[in-house]
Amino acid sequence: MTRGSIIVVSWNGEAYLGSCLDAILTQTGSDDEIIVVDNGSTDDSVTLVRERYPRVHLIENGRNLGFAGGCNTGLRVAQSDVLFMVNQDAALRDGWLEVMCEALADHTVGVAGCKLLYPDGWTIQHVGGIIHWPRAIPDHWGYGEQDEGLCDEPVDVDYVTGAAWGFRRDIVEQVGKLDEGYWPGYYEEVDYCFRAREAGRRVVYVPAAQATHVESTTLGQGSEAFYRAFHRGRLRFVLKRLSPERFLRDFVPAERSWLKEELVRNERLAMGQVYLAALLMVPAIYAAREEAGLPAFDVLQQVTEALANLRAEVWRRSSSPQASGEPGERSL
Amino acid sequence: MNEELIAELEAGQTIREQPFRSNKPIVGPLVAWFRTVWNGISTRWYVLPLLQQQNRFNHAVTQATQALLERLDELDQRVIASDRDATQWARTFAEDEYRLRQLEKQIARESDDLAQRLSRLEEMLAAMGLERRGESD
Numbered sequence: 001m002t003r004g005s006i007i008v009v010s011w012n013g014e015a016y017l018g019s020c021l022d023a024i025l026t027q028t029g030s031d032d033e034i035i036v037v038d039n040g041s042t043d044d045s046v047t048l049v050r051e052r053y054p055r056v057h058l059i060e061n062g063r064n065l066g067f068a069g070g071c072n073t074g075l076r077v078a079q080s081d082v083l084f085m086v087n088q089d090a091a092l093r094d095g096w097l098e099v100m101c102e103a104l105a106d107h108t109v110g111v112a113g114c115k116l117l118y119p120d121g122w123t124i125q126h127v128g129g130i131i132h133w134p135r136a137i138p139d140h141w142g143y144g145e146q147d148e149g150l151c152d153e154p155v156d157v158d159y160v161t162g163a164a165w166g167f168r169r170d171i172v173e174q175v176g177k178l179d180e181g182y183w184p185g186y187y188e189e190v191d192y193c194f195r196a197r198e199a200g201r202r203v204v205y206v207p208a209a210q211a212t213h214v215e216s217t218t219l220g221q222g223s224e225a226f227y228r229a230f231h232r233g234r235l236r237f238v239l240k241r242l243s244p245e246r247f248l249r250d251f252v253p254a255e256r257s258w259l260k261e262e263l264v265r266n267e268r269l270a271m272g273q274v275y276l277a278a279l280l281m282v283p284a285i286y287a288a289r290e291e292a293g294l295p296a297f298d299v300l301q302q303v304t305e306a307l308a309n310l311r312a313e314v315w316r317r318s319s320s321p322q323a324s325g326e327p328g329e330r331s332l
Numbered sequence: 333m334n335e336e337l338i339a340e341l342e343a344g345q346t347i348r349e350q351p352f353r354s355n356k357p358i359v360g361p362l363v364a365w366f367r368t369v370w371n372g373i374s375t376r377w378y379v380l381p382l383l384q385q386q387n388r389f390n391h392a393v394t395q396a397t398q399a400l401l402e403r404l405d406e407l408d409q410r411v412i413a414s415d416r417d418a419t420q421w422a423r424t425f426a427e428d429e430y431r432l433r434q435l436e437k438q439i440a441r442e443s444d445d446l447a448q449r450l451s452r453l454e455e456m457l458a459a460m461g462l463e464r465r466g467e468s469d
Contacts (some may be wrong), residue, residue: 283426
């Protein structure tokens with residue numbers, strides 16, 4: 001039996017993948033399993049893994065299944081009882097695997113996350129996170145602060161980021177795999193942590209396990225694609241977690257107020273598409289609410305109407321010149 | 333915003349000749365008159381046609397800009413209308429899909445219910461058959 005399975009989902013990450021795998025290999029032995037799932041990279045990621053890392057089990061999806069889809073591919077072949085997922089642009093520090101295995105030996109723990117630092121090795125990126133409702137805005141504890149020992153206590157958190165995290169196999173058996181509806185990425189790990197906690201398991205931050213992470217290299221922070229993926233994930237998470245009544249009563253007014261603020265051009269452009277995508281997600285999400293009971297048809301109609309109105313609000317704001325990023329610039 | 337831009341273009345599109353003035357006492361008007369006459373003669377066949385050509389060009393640019401902005405506004409309105417239609421279609425699609433999913437679930441429930449009733453019926457028939465056989469024995 002292997003000690004741990006480490007899954008790395010790669011997508012055009014040739015520039016980072018080498019450092020990521022080097023860091024993993026320095027702390028893994030023959031009783032650990034390393035799996036790289038390539039999501040149809042068009043750079044030389046696959047060649048790099050094949051030629052330089054013969055120990056690594058390479059799976060080629062041939063197309064981009066998204067982060068959750070890539071992880072699930074890895075989970076299907078992973079042999080261990082303890083499963084880890086590491087982003088291609090993350091580099092684990094010494095001892096990461098051992099400390100994480102220790103944390104996950106506790107059966108009350110479902111999911112464990114680590115301390116993530118920016119590549120300068122000093123600035124905190126993530127030490128566990130909290131979700132602010134009703135808009136489901138994620139907040140990383142300690143974000144941007146210097147790592148001076150203030151976040152060195154293990155603690156239970158709302159969620160841990162999916163850049164470098166792990167969970168026990170029995171949680172997969174209990175709550176299932178990652179939701180591939182969060183395509184191409186963002187919020188799938190938040191969703192998973194909430195599902196784990198709902199199933200009575202703890203989500204813990206393990207400060208002794210540390211890694212550096214570049215962040216948002218796949219979609220490019222601040223790009224329209226980044227905002228589209230981020231908010232699409234957020235809307236899916238909100239629709240899954242909030243009852244239709246709470247969605248209409250709390251989320252919609254809060255979201256409308258936010259739309260009235262000065263959003264950057266790329267974010268506003270993305271939001272129009274996000275509300276449309278959310279509108280099309282609603283039937284499947286609500287139909288899956290077996291235990292909570294299927295919402296009545298007129299409730300669904302109110303939700304779709306609210307999403308259509310939010311989309312119209314984006315257009316209305318986009319047509320006014322002050323909505324753009326630059327003074328006098330046309331935003332659409 | 334468009335109106336401001338057009339107003340600014342219109343305000344500056346015509347280049348006008350500036351009248352000559354002189355502040356010198358007594359001879360000032362004479363100096364200004366002389367400069368005007370001299371300028372009229374010296375620029376009439378070369379600078380003035382250039383000035384007129386520039387003015388014609390400026391007017392054409394203002395008109396073209398105005399036409400383009402109007403066209404852009406019209407396109408904006410059409411895009412917004414199309415987008416509204418697309419949203420409406422998406423709503424209809426989502427609502428129809430939900431109805432379908434509700435129906436599927438209802439059919440599945442009724443089908444399960446029917447299967448259970450059938451199974452109970454079969455059990456009853458089997459029991460009755462056994463009883464009949466028992467009676468005939």
